[in-house]
Amino acid sequence: MATPKEAYDIAVIGGGNAALCAAMTAAESGARVLILETAPKPYRGGNSRHTRNFRCMHKSPLGPLIEEYGEDEYLSDLLKVTGGKTDEYLARLAIRTSEECLPWMEERGVRFQPSLSGTLSLARTNAFFMGGGKSLVNAYYRTAAGLGADVLYEAAVTHLELNGDRIDWVDYTYEGQSHRIRPKAVIVASGGFQADTDWLTRAWGEPAKNFLIRGTPYNRGVVLADLLGQGVDSVGDPTQCHAVAIDGRAPKYDGGIVTRLDCVPFSIVVNKDAQRFYDEGEDVWPKRYAIWGRLVAAQPDQVGYVIIDAKSLNLFMPSVFPPLKADTLEELAGLMDLPANKLKATISEFNAACGDTSGFHPTELDGVATSGLTPPKTNWARPITEPPFYGYSLRTGVTFTYLGLKVDAQAQCSTQNGKIKNLWAAGETMAGSILGQGYLAGFGMTIGTVFGRIAGREAAAYAN
Amino acid sequence: MQTDLIQEARRQAEICNACRYCEGYCSVFPSLHTKRAFSDGDITQLANLCHNCRGCYYACQYTAPHEFDLNLPKALAEVRRDSWESFAWPQPIARRFHTHGGAIALALVIGFALLFWAIRAIGSSGGEGFYAVLSHNAMVAIFAPAFLLPLFSIAISLRRYWAEVEGKPIQMSDLTAALKRAGKMQDLAAGHGEGCNFEDEDRFSQGRRHIHHAIMYGFLLCFASTSVATVLHYVFGLHAPYGFWSLPKLFGISGGILLTVGCGAMALLKLKSDRDLGDPSAWGGDIGFILLLGFVGFSGLVLYALGATPLMPALLAIHLGSVLTFFLLMPYTKMAHGFYRLAALVRDAQRKRYASAVL
Numbered sequence: 001m002a003t004p005k006e007a008y009d010i011a012v013i014g015g016g017n018a019a020l021c022a023a024m025t026a027a028e029s030g031a032r033v034l035i036l037e038t039a040p041k042p043y044r045g046g047n048s049r050h051t052r053n054f055r056c057m058h059k060s061p062l063g064p065l066i067e068e069y070g071e072d073e074y075l076s077d078l079l080k081v082t083g084g085k086t087d088e089y090l091a092r093l094a095i096r097t098s099e100e101c102l103p104w105m106e107e108r109g110v111r112f113q114p115s116l117s118g119t120l121s122l123a124r125t126n127a128f129f130m131g132g133g134k135s136l137v138n139a140y141y142r143t144a145a146g147l148g149a150d151v152l153y154e155a156a157v158t159h160l161e162l163n164g165d166r167i168d169w170v171d172y173t174y175e176g177q178s179h180r181i182r183p184k185a186v187i188v189a190s191g192g193f194q195a196d197t198d199w200l201t202r203a204w205g206e207p208a209k210n211f212l213i214r215g216t217p218y219n220r221g222v223v224l225a226d227l228l229g230q231g232v233d234s235v236g237d238p239t240q241c242h243a244v245a246i247d248g249r250a251p252k253y254d255g256g257i258v259t260r261l262d263c264v265p266f267s268i269v270v271n272k273d274a275q276r277f278y279d280e281g282e283d284v285w286p287k288r289y290a291i292w293g294r295l296v297a298a299q300p301d302q303v304g305y306v307i308i309d310a311k312s313l314n315l316f317m318p319s320v321f322p323p324l325k326a327d328t329l330e331e332l333a334g335l336m337d338l339p340a341n342k343l344k345a346t347i348s349e350f351n352a353a354c355g356d357t358s359g360f361h362p363t364e365l366d367g368v369a370t371s372g373l374t375p376p377k378t379n380w381a382r383p384i385t386e387p388p389f390y391g392y393s394l395r396t397g398v399t400f401t402y403l404g405l406k407v408d409a410q411a412q413c414s415t416q417n418g419k420i421k422n423l424w425a426a427g428e429t430m431a432g433s434i435l436g437q438g439y440l441a442g443f444g445m446t447i448g449t450v451f452g453r454i455a456g457r458e459a460a461a462y463a464n
Numbered sequence: 465m466q467t468d469l470i471q472e473a474r475r476q477a478e479i480c481n482a483c484r485y486c487e488g489y490c491s492v493f494p495s496l497h498t499k500r501a502f503s504d505g506d507i508t509q510l511a512n513l514c515h516n517c518r519g520c521y522y523a524c525q526y527t528a529p530h531e532f533d534l535n536l537p538k539a540l541a542e543v544r545r546d547s548w549e550s551f552a553w554p555q556p557i558a559r560r561f562h563t564h565g566g567a568i569a570l571a572l573v574i575g576f577a578l579l580f581w582a583i584r585a586i587g588s589s590g591g592e593g594f595y596a597v598l599s600h601n602a603m604v605a606i607f608a609p610a611f612l613l614p615l616f617s618i619a620i621s622l623r624r625y626w627a628e629v630e631g632k633p634i635q636m637s638d639l640t641a642a643l644k645r646a647g648k649m650q651d652l653a654a655g656h657g658e659g660c661n662f663e664d665e666d667r668f669s670q671g672r673r674h675i676h677h678a679i680m681y682g683f684l685l686c687f688a689s690t691s692v693a694t695v696l697h698y699v700f701g702l703h704a705p706y707g708f709w710s711l712p713k714l715f716g717i718s719g720g721i722l723l724t725v726g727c728g729a730m731a732l733l734k735l736k737s738d739r740d741l742g743d744p745s746a747w748g749g750d751i752g753f754i755l756l757l758g759f760v761g762f763s764g765l766v767l768y769a770l771g772a773t774p775l776m777p778a779l780l781a782i783h784l785g786s787v788l789t790f791f792l793l794m795p796y797t798k799m800a801h802g803f804y805r806l807a808a809l810v811r812d813a814q815r816k817r818y819a820s821a822v823l
Contacts, residue, residue, distance in 0.1 A: 042529055049525050052485055111656040113488030117497050130655055131523025132485030138522060138666040256525050258482035258532075318500050320482040 008034040008150075009463035010456075011170050011183040013157045013223055014190035015039060016046030017133070017445055018427025020140035021452025022187045022459070024108060027147035029460035034183070035144065036155040036172055038190070039218040043254075044137065044153060046191050047215035047400065047428065047444070050256040051133035052116070053126040054105070054449065055442030056098045063102050064112040067124050071095050077125075078440050085436020093409055094434060094443075097450045102127060105449065109139030118317050121286075126442040132257075133445075157223050160186060162230040166421045184422060185459040188413070189452060191428040192401035193221020194241055195253065200398070203239045207396075210302035212246060214397040217253035224429055227405060232423075233414045236402035236432025242439050243293035248303055248393030249321050261392055262316035264292060265380050266362065267308045268350055269394065271299040274333070274342035276350070281379035283365070285316075290439065297396040304394035305336050307347070309386040315362045323390035332389045349373065351383035399439065404432035411455040422462060424455035465504060465543075465550045473507045473539040479532055486520040488655035491645070491812050492540070493520070498819065509629040511543035512808035515651040517659075518741050522666035541743035548800050551624040553617050561796040563745045565752030568793065572756060575789030579781040582606060593705035597777045600703070603784075610791045617795040618803050625807055632814050641816075642809035649673050649680075663736045672733055678726030680802075682761060685719025705771075717768060720761040727758025746798075753798040760786045 012023045015037025027033045037044050057074050058065050074095045079086060106112070111130040115123035122128075129136045141151065152174055159171040169182045193199045195217045200208040228234050250259035262285050269280050269292075278295050282288055296304045308323075326332035329347060333340035353373035360368050360382060369378045405413050405425040413423040427448040434447055477496055480486065487493045491513045499506055518537050526532035545562050552558035560567050579598075586602045588595060595603075625631075645651065652660055658668040693712040696702040706712045731754050739747050763783040770779055794800065 042527070111658075113655055116484045116487050117494075118484065128488075129485075130488045131519060132483075132525065134525050135519075135523035135666070142667065251531055254525075254530060256483075257485070258479055258526070260482075314500060318478065318481045320479050322478075 008032050008181060008183045010034070010185045010187060010459050011036060011181060012187045012189060013160075013170070014046060014188065014427065014429075015044045015137075015151070015153075016048035016189065016191065016427060016448065017051070017136065017140070018048075018429075018448035018452035018455075019046075019187070019189035020137065020144055021449050022189060022424070022426050022456035023144050023149045024140065024147060025453045025456025026187075026460040026463075027144060027149045029457065029464065031460040031463050033144075033147075033149040034181070035149060035151040036157050036170075037151060037153050038156045038222075039153065039216065041153045043216065043218065044141070045134060045216075046219060048137050048448065049132075049134040050215050050254075051129070051136075051442075051445050052257065053122065053128045053442040054098070054102070054445040055126050055440065056102050056446070057095050058099050058102075062099065062127075063106070064114055064127050065102075065124060069125050074098075074125075078434075078443065081438030081440050082436050083438065085438075087433050090407075090409060091434050094446055094450045097453075098446045101446075101449045101453070104453070105136075108143045110136045111139075122441065157190070159226055160188075160223065160230075160423070162227070162232065162415075162420065162423075165415075165418060167423050184463040186423050187455045187459050188223055188227070188405065188423065188425045188429055189427040189448070189455070190223050191216070191219035191221075192241075192404065193224055194219055194398045194401045196220040199225075200241065200401075203401075203403075204241065204297075207297050207302045210395065211243065211297070212250050212255060212259075212395050212397045213253045214244075214246065214250075214255055214259065214399050215253070219400075219428070221401070224404065227413070227423075231415045232420065233406040233416065234403060234432075235406035235430070236404050236436065238403040240403075240437065241401045242290065242399040243297065243396045244289040244399060245292035245296050245304065245394045246397035247319060247321060248395040250395070250397065255397065258320035259397065260289070260317070261306065261319055261394065263306055263308055263312065263319075263392065264288070264394075266312035266315050266382075267306045268347065268377070268384060269304050269306050270338070270343065270346055271305070272301055272303060272338065274305075274338045274346050276346060276375060277304075279375050279378050281369070281377040281381055283379075284363075286441075292394065293396045293398075296394050302396055305338060306392040306394055307332065307343075307384060308390050309384045310388055310390075311382070311386050313390060319392065323392050325388050325390055327387045327389070329384075329389055332391050336391045336393070347384050350377070351385060354381050354383045357382045400428050400431070400444070402432045402435065402437065404428070405430045407433055407451070409454075410458045411451045412458065422459070424459050426451040426455040465508070466546050469539070469542045469546050470504050470507050473511065473536075473543045474502045476534050476536050476539050477502050477507065477510065479526060479534060480520075480536060483526075485525075486523060489519045489523075490515065490517065490651045490655065491809070492536075495812055495815060498815070505628045505630055507543055508547045508625070509808055509811055511540040511547060512625075512629075512804045513651070513812055514540040514544065515649075515805070516541055516742055517652055517654060517672075518661040518738075519654045519668075521741055522661045535741065537741045538743065541746070544801075544804075545743045545746045547625070547628075548621070548804060551621040551628070552795055552800070553620040553624075557796055561752075561793055562749040562798070565748035565750075565755075568749065568752035568756055568789075568797065571793055572759075572786060572789045575792075576782055576785035578606075578788065579785040583777060583781055592703070593771070594776075594780055595704065597780050598784075600697075606784075606788065607791070610788050614791055614794040618800065621795060621800070622803060622807055625804060626811075629808075629811050631807075631811050632818075634810060634814075635817070638810045638813040638817065641813035642806055645809050646806055649676055652676060663733060665738075671729075675726050675729045675733060678722045679730060679757065682719045682722025682724075682726050683757070685715045686723060686761065686764070687719075689713075689716035689719060713768075716764065720765040720768070723761025724758055724765060727754050727761065730754050731758070750798050753793075756786065756790055756793075756797075757799075760790050 009031040113130040246259040353370035652673040659670040
């Protein structure tokens, strides 16, 4: 598309789920909308392209969702992961609105599928996108284009000029040229800053240099920093990010879902000195992978090593990269660059601490524990004895950052002097208002959809 | 089988197996997700289950420029073509036609020449209509082996396929399940029933499914026309030519129209599609086959329309020549896909039957 010459009512900054929900909603109200997506077309959609489901309240079976999932249960699930660091009013707004969003999404081309194999526990709470988040993003781009919204890819917004209580203009670069547009309203939906390693390192410390970024390399927080620098109200802990333990061989960016490793509960995990450092069997993996992200981040070189034996190989989802495999522990230590004697000693000590394993049950807390070992392994503790032995490395993978723009129930941004008349925010960039810490599967898409729609509606009402 | 093609498909399948986002699209993914490791036979089976609808490609977060460089429709299309070539019998002609549209054209010319020669050399021993040009016995002498030999060849290929994918003894329910899927072309509809991503990137469209239906049912109608005529000839002593309101004519004309229109539309559709999401080396062979099949239908219609004119003998030679070429090439062209698809669907029905038996 050529550089747009016409005057736009609304500029939407970002190109993921929240941005597209905002753009479609605004365009449906007759607003002329320009989407400025910083990624090239194949990588459009931000972290939404890696998502797979939408957590949705429902009073009775809805689309692919079975039974019911009420507002209070949903909220209590959320409070469990955020430890109460949640704006309950906004959280209830997101939860309550999610129910009407599902048919709204279907009307705009999103298709759902039954809960994926290996995720049956989510069949009641989370609606899975057929083909995953990228197919949702594709459908929304088509719908938005049909509504007359324009899209520029590789359009990097550099500055929003805040003048008192309004945004006067938006600067962006496109095809090597700088451009300035003066839309009536602006919606920011450009995610967090986790892909800016320097910023992440300033916030978290040196170890962050070794973190992997699970999603898009384009969430560099340029617009977020620009607005915070001009005094726009922020929310969320600026030093924190949501991180999980993933396959250490994952690419630096965009590894997505396939880099997860579900084998930790059936393993022992050591650091580069071949020492164990935490109870591998504390709970089922979906409840522990975030804790392990932090645990690995605290180890030397921010790396962990997972070791299992032959009897555990088929107990978890297949990994994207095959494990290292050896007939002896010495050989495996060599493949993993671990001190062989120390590894053997650690495993002997662990094996000796294992007791009766007849109650072993891979899918529930079985209480098969070590005795007299520090740290203990409190479930699924079976000795590592049966060759071949398998090894994986673990690294910290960052999902998103918590620091964001503070919004109200209209998704509107503010400064200490009050509301900014023509600036709204949606999606990951304001999710810190609701998710103070932790994460609840599928809730990011709920926040993006609900607040994207609100932002689009409010911005269009203002612009019209 | 070419190990590099299988290995590339295996690399991609292992990434898919760790993701599973496409589970609802087609038969490939539920089958893929039941495995932890993929034998050559597993990959061959997955390749023949894939109908190249491309839904998974456009939904995939790992396509190029991502370093995982996933293009499963292409990887499976290449394994699929290679499997057909590897299982074909006899081997010396197995690798001529899938990748060479020109070879199909040349075979067509030879087919024409054979029929002109037959008409000139054998001619008629009296008879009406077409039989006044070439006797019924001569036609049977040419076309019975030209039909049965390819079927024999395909039977050998399917046996080889069945061994490779470790097929089990077939039950009636396997067959009906497979025929149901094939009859509706469910795997050309994506999991949500809205069709393929074939013409315009990620836009879903029923175009390919409907066009394929036209070709498949057009072919079956033409086949039914000939079969009915054979029965009329031998069982009821009713000899051609038949009137317009006879079954052979009604089947033949409607089938010919469907074939002609369907093949023309399919060729145009293929021109619009992204060649790199299929098997690029088979593009010429596929187009050649589609045009040949369309020509069989079209020349049949022209022969019907101009059957009472002096052009008839030449048109008859051309039509029968194209039919002869089509049948003889059946095991070595895209036509083979129908047999393999059905076999793969039968095998998949068995997989489901065994899986539910385990539960």
